Amino acid sequence: VWEPDSLWIARWRDKLTGKMKYVWISDTAPLKQEREKQKFELAKKFKPSKIKEHIEKGLSSPDPLLRKIATVAYLIDLLKIRVGDEKDPDELDTVGATTLKKSNVKIVGERKVEFDFLGKGAVRFHKTIEVHPQVVKNLQEFMNNDSDRLFPDIRCEQVNEFLGQIVPGITAKVFRTYYATEEVRRTLEEQGVKKTDPEYKKVFAAKLANLRAAEILHHKKTPPKNWKERLERRAEKVRALEEKIRLLQQSKVRRKKERLAKLREKLREQKLRLELMRRTRDYNLGTSLKSYINPEVYASWARKVGLDIKKIYPKTLQRKFAWALGTEPPA
The missing domain is CATH 1.10.287 (Helix Hairpins)
Known part of the structure; x- marks a missing residue:
């Protein structure tokens, strides 16, 4: 089997469940380390102002398909939700931006929209949020289709292609990585922790930053x-x-x-x-720490304030992020 982009070294189909089973390469393998590093390097190229400008321009495009793609990108950026159609087949009936149903969205004013749906992990997302006036117009238009979904003809590949027009290589997944990392960076700065502060105060600041990232990504539990x-x-x-x-x-x-x-x-x-x-x-800090926060931010801050990085990352993540934490992977 030739799948150069895959990170598994063996796979088979389970006779009982019919699902594919995989043996993945170790987190300390050079290929895996490099792949992790590339993910965060890509997020560094994220240009929020340029991307927002590109999205807003697309919202009022005369091309209805482009308006839909831009609206999906707008919701991903605003709500910090995942794309949607990339979920695993055996996941629960959860949704993201592209798979929103009409029943998940309710327009409650000229600039306000109520969202109510189950996100990843079957966590409920229920908020009323102020949006761009053109987004309200677009949503009203898109509700007039024969499907129960708002964007039945939009897939993540189209959204990624649209975003790549501004920053090559940027995908919808990068939004969450970028925003989580920036929230951690901002919170750590706000805490004003000094090298002379006690360890517990440093750990509190690190955990609080992690919590802020979990909050904006809706990692509830x-x-x-x-x-x-x-x-x-x-x-x-x-x-x-x-x-x-x-x-x-x-x-x-x-x-x-x-x-x-x-x-x-x-x-x-x-x-x-x-x-x-x-x-x-009510929040799961582990998901954002493992998958969305650039470990280089914590590593740099920990060196600055004199905190052992092991107080932030457990052994499994020390191995996963050995490339960023500046220490040998633990045995």
Whole structure:
């Protein structure tokens, strides 16, 4: 079998399910490392202002097919959703931009549209968003077809070709990689972490940036059943430290000032952990960290603030991103 773009080394059809099974090359293989690097290098070429201008021009094109393609590209850019028709055959009935159904879209004003659909992982996307006036006109027009879908004749290849007219090689998938990476870069900068800051503050900033990326990409999850119990245990640690500090302040003991300083530092750490636990309840941070955030951004920031990169990336991702993290892949 000659498939030069594939990364599997063996495949077979499962007799029970009828599905293809694959043996993939290792994450540390030079070919896999280079492929990962190329994905993020391509995202660096993303020119948001030029691409937005190209899309807006296409929205009012006299060619109805081009108007549809531009509208799909607009929705991918605005909503940060995937293309849609590239999903696996055995995935649930989820949708993306090209596979939106008429029932998923409701026009609620001259510039507002309500979107309600199941995205990847069967995660519900339900938002009312302000859009370009021409997009509303286009959606109204596209609803007048015989299909239950808004864009029945549009596929990802057409969208990619349209985007490639501005930046060669750019595809719809690059949108999410670019925006996730830029959100992380911006959040890390906003946090203003210094090299002299304690480790827990650095880890919090890294996790918060990861959360922001997960939020804009809609990487939601169902909280574990014991989440409330875990949260209460974390909150109890905070209350216990506050009580220790209160009692120590009232006491007359040796090295009181030093002991208070240590307890207050522990309290700050536990409060940040509690805050992070609350904020990340509904979001899966792993997907964006694994597939969308350029690891070079975290690697550069970690060196700058003096944080061990292992505090951000687990062993599996240290292997996957060995090309960017500047360390040997762990055994």
